[in-house]
Amino acid sequence: MCFITFNRVDDLQKPIENPENINWESYARGAVYALQNFGYELKKGIIGYISGVKGLDSSGLSSSAAVGIAYLMALENVNGLVISPVDNIQLDKSIENKYLGLENGILDPSAILLSRHGYLTFMDCKTASHSYVYFSELSKSQQCQGQLPFKILLAFSGLQHNLPKKRGYNTRVFECKDAARALLCATGCEDASCILRNVDPAMYEAQKCILEENLARRAEHYFSEMKRVVKGRDAWARGNLHEFGQLISASGRSSILNYECGSKEMIQLYEILLKAPGVLGARFSGAGFRGCCLAIVESDHAEAAAAYVRAEYEKAQPELVSKIPADRRVLVCEPGDGARVI
Known part of the structure; x- marks a missing residue:
C-alpha cells in the first residue's frame, strides 16, 4: 500500500x-x-x-x-x-x-x-486500433452469468521486477530497431521509421540472412509472434482453447529462445506450468526478465493445477519460495472488464 x-x-x-x-x-x-x-x-x-x-x-x-x-x-x-x-x-x-x-x-x-469480459481484444499497436473477438463456445446463458470455460493462473517466481533499474527491456527494444534498420536499408527503404512493423514479412524472409545472430533472433521472435497473434485470434473465434493455449506456449518458447528475456527461475516456472493438470498454455507475464508466469487452464482443473505448481516450484526453488507468502505463490484469476471509476 x-x-x-x-x-x-x-x-x-x-x-x-x-x-x-x-x-x-x-x-x-x-x-x-x-x-x-x-x-x-x-x-x-x-x-x-x-x-x-x-x-x-x-x-x-x-x-x-x-x-x-x-x-x-x-x-x-x-x-x-x-x-x-x-x-x-x-x-x-x-x-x-x-x-x-x-x-x-x-x-x-x-x-x-x-478489456471486455468474454471477448479477446485484438489490437494493432501501430495504428492503436482494436476490435473484439467473441468466444464462440460461450453460450448466451454463460455470457449472462459471467461464466468462462477457463481461468488464468498467475505464478510468482519470487524475483522482483523493476524496469527503471533493469534496462534489459529497453535493450530488446533497441535491438529490434537495429534489426529493422538493417532490413530496411538492405531493401532501399532506409527512410522508413526503424520499427519491424515497417518491414514486409516477405522482405524479412528474403533478407534475414544479413542480420547478426542476436538481431536475427529478435526479428524471428517478432515475425513469428505476429503469425501467432493472427492464428490465436482465429482459434479463439472458433472456440478452440487447445489451439489457443498451444500458441501461448509457443510464444513463451520464442521469448526464451529468440527474445532471450527469461532467467533460470522463470524458465523453470514456465516449464512447471506446462506440466500442470488442465493447463492449456503458458508463457512469461510482462517483459519476462523477472516476476510472474501465467497460464490458461481449464476451469475444472484450476485449483489442482495451482496446487501442483506450488509444490513443484517449491522443490525447484525452495529459498525463493520461502520468501513468498503462501497465499501469494499461485493465484487463480478470471478475466474482467476494463478499468473504470467506481
Whole structure:
C-alpha cells in the first residue's frame, strides 16, 4: 500500500532526471505531466492511496501501467475531464516514455482500459486500433452469468521486477530497431521509421540472412509472434482453447529462445506450468526478465493445477519460495472488464 498526497497540481514541464529514483509517486507526477502536455487544464489534485497484492506490485503484472492509469483517471475525475480509453492509453504511454524514460509500448494500458469480459481484444499497436473477438463456445446463458470455460493462473517466481533499474527491456527494444534498420536499408527503404512493423514479412524472409545472430533472433521472435497473434485470434473465434493455449506456449518458447528475456527461475516456472493438470498454455507475464508466469487452464482443473505448481516450484526453488507468502505463490484469476471509476 502506498499513500499519496497530491493537494496542489504543480506545473511539471520537465521529465524525471534520475531514473534510479523512480517510485510510485513518480507516476502521479507523470500523470500531471502527461495531462498538461496534452493541453488539459488541472485545477485540483488528489489525496488517496493505492494498494494491491503485497509482493506482486513489481512482478511483470502491468503494475506500472495500472498505477499510471489510476492516477490519470483520478485526476480526470476530480477535474471534470472526460477522456476516452484510447486517449488515456496515449497519456499513459507519455508517462512511461516521456516522463520516466522507459521504452514501453501500448499493450499494457490497452489491456487494462479496453478489456471486455468474454471477448479477446485484438489490437494493432501501430495504428492503436482494436476490435473484439467473441468466444464462440460461450453460450448466451454463460455470457449472462459471467461464466468462462477457463481461468488464468498467475505464478510468482519470487524475483522482483523493476524496469527503471533493469534496462534489459529497453535493450530488446533497441535491438529490434537495429534489426529493422538493417532490413530496411538492405531493401532501399532506409527512410522508413526503424520499427519491424515497417518491414514486409516477405522482405524479412528474403533478407534475414544479413542480420547478426542476436538481431536475427529478435526479428524471428517478432515475425513469428505476429503469425501467432493472427492464428490465436482465429482459434479463439472458433472456440478452440487447445489451439489457443498451444500458441501461448509457443510464444513463451520464442521469448526464451529468440527474445532471450527469461532467467533460470522463470524458465523453470514456465516449464512447471506446462506440466500442470488442465493447463492449456503458458508463457512469461510482462517483459519476462523477472516476476510472474501465467497460464490458461481449464476451469475444472484450476485449483489442482495451482496446487501442483506450488509444490513443484517449491522443490525447484525452495529459498525463493520461502520468501513468498503462501497465499501469494499461485493465484487463480478470471478475466474482467476494463478499468473504470467506481
